[in-house]
Every structure is written in structure tokens, then in C-alpha cells.
Amino acid sequence: MFLASLAALASEVAESDPTDINPVVPDEIGEIFWGAIAFFGLWILMRYVLLPPLLKIRADRRNQEIADQQAASAADEQAEQVRRDYEATVAEANSEANDIIAEARAAAEHERGEIVVAAESEIALERQAALAELESQRSSAVSGLGDDVADLAVAAASKVMDASLDEPVHRSTAANYVEDAR
């Protein structure tokens, strides 16, 4: 089929003028005419109809990108500000907590001191009272002991001498002796 059409074409061509042309020389003015119409038509269409919608949408997209980037930057800045505020709040709370702890510690220290002083004072008073009591007991014990020693000494001396002694006199002697021994 193809070869048949080629053969028909070949016979058609064989009848035409086989004179070679100079291909560098534009010999068909119609080709330039229609080519110019087509090219300038396309140029004008590109300039006023074809490119503007796509260039506009491209510009819109770039503007949108810039706006989005700015919004993202603003959001970043805002997040950074929130973070800084949070850190400041935390720092402030820490500082306040430290102050409270220090105050509490100082108050506790002060109270402890007062308690210690009061306790020491009370201890001193109690010690003093105990010492006084002890002295009193010792004094009474010693005084009791002098009588007992005098009685024992008079009784012992009576046994030794096998005679009745003048009890009040000897008792007084023994008591004086004990008194001197204290």
C-alpha cells in the first residue's frame, strides 16, 4: 500500500520540474507571509492572553509563599515569646520558692533558737531546783545522821564503859563532832 502510493507519487514527481533550487534563498513569499502572521500572532497572544493568567497565578503563589513564610516566622516568634515568658515565669516561681524556703528556713531557725533557749533556760531552772532540793535533802540527811551517830556513839560508849552516861552532854559532844566533820 505504502509502496504503491510511493510509486504513484514518484510518477507524479517525475512529471514535475526537477530543477534544483537554492534552499538558502527564500523563494516562497507566502511562507514568510504566513510564518510572520503565525509568529506575530503567537507573540501577541503570549503577551496579552496566554501568559498573563499563568504569570499571575505564579505571582500569587509566590506572594502566598511569602505570606505563609511570614506567618510561620511570626508563629515561631510567638512560640519563642511564649517560651521566654514560660521560662521567665518558671524562673520567677523558682526565685519565689527559694525566697519562701529561705524565709521558712530562717523562721524555723529562729524558732528553733527560741525553743533551744527556752529549753536551756527551763533545764537550768530545773537543774537549779534539783540542786536546791538535793542540797536540802543532803542537809536533812546529814542532820539526821548526826543525831543517829550521836545516839549510836552514846550507846556504844555506854556498852563499852558498862555504865550509864550523861546522855544529853555526850550527845551534844557527838553532834558537835559530826557538825565539825561536815
Next chain:
Amino acid sequence: MLAALSNPVILLASEEGGGGVEFPPINLIVKWPALFGEDTFYGFNKIALISMIAMIVPTILFVIAGRNASLVPRGLQNVMEVSIDFIEKQVVMPAIGKDGMRYLPMLMAMFFFIWIGNLFEIIPTSHMPANARMANPIMLALVAWVMFIGVGVKHHGLKYFKDALFPPGVPKALYLLVTPIEFLSTFLIRPFSLAVRLFANMLAGHILLVTFSVLTITLFGAGILAIAGVLSFGMLVAFTAFEFMVAFLQAFIFSLLTAVYIGGALHPAH
């Protein structure tokens, strides 16, 4: 009509001469009869049709992409935005800088017009790049030429010509040599080289594909040599892929050089 829209690859195996390949003359593989308006300034042939398609296709793509454009691009909108980014970042910014954004529509139009025109080299049933004819390349080169001179004059007045022809810092005696060279290279050769680079690359690719097509068809009909035809067919496929890359590359180079020339006119100090 068929002759106008089909690829006129001809295979003329000359049985009397013992068989062989006869490659078509150049006018038969690049010159197309008019669909209407023959021999008038509006003669509409296959190249004109491809040029119109090269205008219509990007128009449709951009209209669909921009119709319900959303902030999060999807599908075709994504593709077309990538194409804008590509021209902006690979052509406008390196060659002109931020001032060059006003030339983005022209460079986008230039890129798509050339690229789609080139792609018809490898589109089945067409197999003819619009830029393998000199009409579109020379028209686009003239646009680039007018643009960079216009930009230079607009921003620097007549001083643009003085700076271009008498570059500062060059010893005065050397102007005898430098000025004619600058005049030729900047104002005459630039547009010509732009046009010829695009045209010659596409024409060479077109001839290459025609050559391998003719060779493949011939070898497949040549008995035992059909084995070599497989190799020729493989080369045809490989060169088709290569032309797909060239189509893009030439569009990119033309747009980039135009931007470089405009950038040079806008900032002559650089």
C-alpha cells in the same frame, strides 16, 4: 493535495541500469505546492500550514492550562508553568537578567514557534520541519535583529552604535580593523548566522531522514540486501530520535542567542 501534504520520498529503481537508488532532488523534498493562492504573496502551502499549527498548538495548550489555574498546579498547568520557568531561568535570566522579563512573551513565542515547527520533521504523515525552509528562520532572525538594535537604541540612543562599532578601551589605531569587523559581525552576520544555523540544522536532519528512508525502502526491495535494510531502518529510527532532540535544541539555541543579543544591547558594558 496528496502531493502537497505527503512526504515525496521517491524510489526509482532503475531496472534497465541494473537497479539502484535515485535520491530525489532537493526541490522535491523541501518545496511544496500551494494549497491555495499559488504564485501570490499569500500562497498557502505545507510550510504555511505547519506555521499556523505552530501558533495554534501552544495557544490551545496555554488557554487550557490558564483557564482554571490554581495555586497548586496540576497536569497541563504544571507542564506549561515548567516551560515558562525553563525560558525564564535558562534563557531570560542568564542572558538578560531581571530586565529581560518584558521580553519573555517574545522569547516564549519564538521558542514554541520554532520547536513545534521543528517537531513536524518526525511527525508521521508530515515529515517536514517548517524551519528546513529559509522563510521562517530568516523572518525570526530579522525579528531578533530588529529587537536587539531597537533595544540598544531605545536604552542608549545613538551611543549604542558608537559603543558597538568603537568598543571602549581599544587603542584608536585598532579601530581601523575592529570597527569593520564589529559592523559585519554585529549588524550583518548575526541575523544571517541565526537564520542559517536553524535552517541548515533542520534541512540537514531532513535530508538525513530522507536518505535513510530511501535507502531502507530500496534495500527491503533488493532481495538479499534486505538484511542491510534492517540496519538502515535502525539508523532511521535512531536519527528520528536524534532529530527529536535537535528540534528542541535548535529552538532553545535560537531563543537563547536572541536573548543574548538583546542582553548585549541592553547592557553593552557586559
